[in-house]
Amino acid sequence: MTTTTRRHVLAGLAAWVAAPAILRSTRAYAQNPTIKVGFVTPSTGPLAGFAEADDHILEGLRAHFAGGVMNNGKSYNIDIIKKDSQSNPNRAAEVAADLILGDEVDIITAAATPDTTNPVADQAEINEVPCITTDAPWQPYFFGRGGNPAEGFQYTYHFFWGLEDVIANFTGLWDDSGVTKKVGGLFPNDADGNAWGDPNLGLPPALAAAGYELTDPGRFQPLNDDFSNFISAFKDAGCEIVTGVMIPPDFGTFWSQAAQQGFNPKVATIGKALLFPSAIEALGPRGVGLTTEIWWSPNHPFVSSLTGISAGDLAVGYSSATGRPWTQPIGFKHALFEVVADVVSRSEDLDDYEANTAAIKSTNISTIVGDVNWSTGPVPNVSKTPLVSGQWQDNGDGAELVITNNKHAPQIPVGGELQLLG
Template identity: 35%
Template sequence: MGSDPQLTIGAVIPKTGRLARLGDPMSFVLDSLSGRLPPVRAGGRRHGVRLAIRDSRSQPSGARQAVRELVETERADIVISMVGTRVLPAVTETCESLQVPCVSTTFPWQAYAHARDAEPGRPFRWTYHFAWGLDDIAAVFAEMWERLGGAQTVGCLWNDDLQGGMLRRHFTPEATRRGHTLVDPGGYEEPADDLRDHLDHFLRFDADIVTSAATVADLALYHRQAARAGQLPRLITCSRWLSYPHAGIAAALAEARVATLVYWTPFHPHRSSLDDTIPADLAAAYEQATGRPWLQPLGLAHALVEVAHHALATADDPADSGAVAEAIARTRLATVAGVLDWTNGPTPNIAVLPLIGGQWLPTRHGHELAVVTNTAAPDVPITADVTPTPR
């Protein structure tokens, strides 16, 4: 192996800064796979595959520098990344500028395209993404609202930034198509210091379900103020708190029974294309190594490495960046996160993951994620009914 030419998968992750905890799943996956990636063969030659990591420092400027270092110093043949509504676009745009193939995830695909000023009919040349759509989130949330009885009046706790704007554009039509009425008081600035105006607006329009994409801190603030005012909703659905409920202030939400979207669990019936790892084993390994509960992004982080390795292994020339990008574009791969198919996405450069519904329920040991709807992935077992928020 020492004399084999080396191919490099470069990874940009937040190891420091405000997003550092969000980088834990990918850090674990990279550590566990380092030195264990199988070689690839092309043109009669055997190529070793290694991983190189750079810290985004949780900032767009740090992300851009990280990509440049991976390309110019580490000679990365492909770059992978996840996490950060402003950091991830910085990674992908830098990869596009430097003409290095990139695969990313964890950002709804419409927001990914919008943040990068994508133009219809003009696909990106170098950068590819897999995730779900904002309309998919709306469908999952609407199904959970409907479990509480028919069409609902739902208050929208959305910010005044990109995320809120994209939800108004892509979430609202799907929710209203299903017969629900959305009450939107307008966006709030993050971080929020007072959400009582939103509470009053929801009360005025009899919105007793609330949907959100708030940070943990802002959602905890809303829940605290609603409880004090005696205005707790029957159900809270939130798409941003879904993955990291065990950190810090999240404990304040343990009794809130927040419902969320689910894209990966230890019970999903998938298998890694690299080493046949199944979700249950990946989750167990993370818990044993860290002493913390499994997190949904584990599956996506592992799939990122799988896709990058597959692109190098199937490219006509793995040392040619254009050939590697073309290999991603024609990829349809069964991964530990499910089948990722760039040949049949909603737009070029996008592969879609199915979403189902989950809810965080309190237990003696804290809280755990239960699967409460599974329409888009019926092979994942439902483990609980949708439960209203205690009042």
Template identity: 40%
Template sequence: MSDRDLPNRQMSDCNTSDKALKQSPLSRRKFLGGMGVALGSSVLPAGFTVFSSAARASSDPVIKIGFISPRSGPLSVFGEGDEFLVEQVMRQFSQGLTIDGVKYALDIIIGDTRSDSIGASLKAKELIDGDHIDFMLTSSTPETVNPVADACEAAGVPCLSTTAPWESFYFGRGGIPGQASPFKWTYHFCFGVMDFAQLYIDQWQKVDTNKRVGALLPNDADGNAIRGLLLPALEKEGFTVVDAGLYENGTSDFTQQINLFKKEKCEIFNTFPFPPDFPVFWRQAAQKGLAKKVKVAQLAKAGLFPAEIESMGKLGYGLHSGAYWHKDFPFTSLSTGLSCAEIADGFEKTMDKQWNQQVGANAALFDAAISALVQSNDPKNKVALATALSQLQADTAVGRVDFKNGPAPNCARAGLVGVQWMKSKQGPWPLELPIVSNANLPSVPLTGTMTRYKLGG
């Protein structure tokens, strides 16, 4: 791809050589992300990356879309595909997006939360107040989604989000069961806690265990939602849950929890930690003998990305997880024009990394966003766009997103499949990820058979 094909805003006073820009298809965007970029009479704050329709007439109205995610810090793995994905969206709409007979150019501005909820809130306010965006998109854990949504709700800016349990988004921000929604501008689609329950009940029955579950849940929005909803659902289905209690993200010594799980003879282990915390726990679990006794090691939030598992060596082979997107999903992405397999293949070729779940989930976010813009008939009208979100039914890279029949106001559901990290038998990557359970998303075919965890593979 040549430098002139990159969909960026024109830069002024950029003292960067053409040779440097041509070394990598991402180099110009990295340069833009590290400085303030002149935008007419305003200046975008540092830490943003900007994409614009390549073929824009000066008279075309512009839809400004903010996209906030963690691209540095402990959650940065969630954002590593952002620029690749947005480039695919901009290629798909390089000639603009026509809505109700009017052609609009697209500006997509990416902001980094630095894996911090305060950073997420500040980035949202900068885009809202400084760049006057029309539409906000955000994804990847409640620590990102909730503060960005709160900022948009306060400012009256339509916001669409994904990749955080919908209960964390709705109840975690003040929604109350049985009462009218307190939210007018913010909408979210994702799996929920009961989707995990359905998935785990099916997945764990594929291995013979004593049905004793050791639960390691942090003191955060995810951990609290899981503790209040998932654990009782598992117990109702005949599992004995041993809850190790609250722990703080970043904990370095899990001796107390490991000893408890060993004492209680837990053969199933389930956790929802910050990604950097799980390898710390699992290495200690191996050293202290717990990992030898566990037959199902089920991860969520951590264990979603190949790099995490690869970093653990043989300890990572056989770990179980859920997938909210997979390259073998039988869906197509409206915003990129690609199948799920093509998204994964394109990511691998562009980034020289194995595909990950978040690139497809974020494709679904843009799929739903484009559908909402079109269905609003007036995308610069914030009330019209929010109304379109409230009634949105759209096909995406994760399947059907339906806000008319969601589990709660302002929410739509997306499903999960069960997967298992296995040592690759062939192919360019060390790991493969067969789909071993589809009870929660039966439209997705199985591609493998679940086996028990065995320490060292």
């Protein structure tokens, strides 16, 4: 029988106190080491539409990552930790800090509008953690965070298209239509509306250069209940094209009032409000014929570098698993983790944030949304993916988004011709 002596207690106590110092928290080499990837996304709130496919995509990726990802001859598990930003930039920053400091993620990712990408990227930059984001035009991402094209950022990287692509696509679409070159602009007083309507960098100078006459009555507050003044200004100016960047409720209000007050444009090309099939369905028959930008579709001729799945199969897989139509963010969510897996496989030392960042910087892969390569971007830290535009057309049993203009990205095939409204 052993007796507990004072010495035993002291020795035990000392060992217990010293344990953390001696047993440095190293990876458990008995099993595969794990790379933690944080993912911030707006699962709830007004932006939830952008995130509806998250769970489906993550499920597929987790199954794929179950086999591990090879790096320098060793297999690593990838553990994706998802956190909800609640569509709130402050909350996004909070959960990003939580992921970085609490979960100690090796790489942090975020997607869906500048409200999610910017606060997360800012947290990553401050805490010197590599960060990959997508699904927000690059100007609000880069300039919105006070980026300087000469210097760029150290740890944060982003892939998506930019305003210049939208402008080129919209004017391309209108050139096809052959209608009078008079455009009515609907720009709200929010980050997107101010960027699109900016008199120096937005649509106004670009439209003027392309020979279009823009009627822009001014900025309205989002969730507006009355557009009658816009409508009478557009009518007076004889506009045959309407454009802008709006949220679905605002476009719904505008579109009903336009019909009530006898304003019938021949082309309506709106950013943001017309992205999702559900938004078009909600508009009923008057949703058919509207035009919008297309970042990704099942007809894009790209395949996943990770699983080899084609864009079409990814969309079909989502629809058959959930019973819901495909949406554009699906491809980008998948591509985000393609880039992560590629970085994990190439990094020279996965325990070193600097090495991981260097691996992001030297990325050059063909993903399901197009090529991602940060050495060819318009500014440092930004890689551009191709953008086309198209029209919601009636395919017999509902509206379908058909690519009608690919002048800006000819590698993506067109699926039909533009039809005028009315």
